[in-house]
Amino acid sequence: MEQLLIALWRAPDANVESLLDTWIPLVLHDSGVESCTISFADPDQGSFAGPPCDVLIELGLARAQDLDDLPDRHDLYAVAREVNVFRVDPHRVIEWERTWADGEYAPGVKYVSFVRRADALSHGQFVRHWSEVHAPLARAHHVGLAGYTQNVVRATYTPGGAGIDGVAELSFGTRADFEDRFYDSDEGKAIIRADVKKFIGRSGISPTLMRELPLRTPSP
Numbered sequence: 054m055e056q057l058l059i060a061l062w063r064a065p066d067a068n069v070e071s072l073l074d075t076w077i078p079l080v081l082h083d084s085g086v087e088s089c090t091i092s093f094a095d096p097d098q099g100s101f102a103g104p105p106c107d108v109l110i111e112l113g114l115a116r117a118q119d120l121d122d123l124p125d126r127h128d129l130y131a132v133a134r135e136v137n138v139f140r141v142d143p144h145r146v147i148e149w150e151r152t153w154a155d156g157e158y159a160p161g162v163k164y165v166s167f168v169r170r171a172d173a174l175s176h177g178q179f180v181r182h183w184s185e186v187h188a189p190l191a192r193a194h195h196v197g198l199a200g201y202t203q204n205v206v207r208a209t210y211t212p213g214g215a216g217i218d219g220v221a222e223l224s225f226g227t228r229a230d231f232e233d234r235f236y237d238s239d240e241g242k243a244i245i246r247a248d249v250k251k252f253i254g255r256s257g258i259s260p261t262l263m264r265e266l267p268l269r270t271p272s273p
Contacts, residue, residue: 056114061136072108075128085115092163092265112124137211139209139217144202163224187249191223197235204220
């Protein structure tokens with residue numbers, strides 16, 4: 054199964070949740086779609102500045118070799134001013150045991166960050182540091198985490214996503230876990246921030262708090 058991430062920024066006055074009634078039924082009817090999750094920006098972005106990513110869609114497809122493999126993609130642009138599409142390899146650092154069914158929102162919030170590697174690193178060096186060095190630090194010091202996925206970008210199918218090396222998804226069971234238990238301590242916060250400076254550059258895309266809605270989960 055090939056994995057696509059689709060990031061969407063809404064057009065002025067557009068209702069992105071209308072995708073649940075327009076685009077999503079078409080996608081779920083497509084025999085090539087093996088999994089589908091859609092996440093919407095939380096109305097309360099807290100202290101984050103800048104426009105949020107309004108929608109993040111995760112698709113598992115039988116084939117995802119180019120942009121033409123994205124089902125009914127033109128319907129996405131009916132509500133979007135920008136759409137970025139990435140082919141990714143997801144690495145589940147912390148697997149959240151599901152207690153909710155497809156069609157039900159996951160509890161809590163998900164922190165989504167688009168990551169660009171530091172200038173001195175190659176993409177491969179970035180991936181190794183992210184997975185081998187940073188992941189254990191995140192498990193140790195982000196004590197409120199319920200789930201953590203590192204999506205390594207293998208190909209970018211749209212110009213707006215150029216230069217993004219990964220998309221991080223940090224899930225928290227409650228909003229309080231995100232706000233009060235993001236770090237275990239001031240020392241842990243300093244350790245994480247010092248490590249981030251070693252391998253992450255400025256992406257130019259604001260991080261976003263999102264609500265996740267799984268719609269089709271593949272059988273184990």
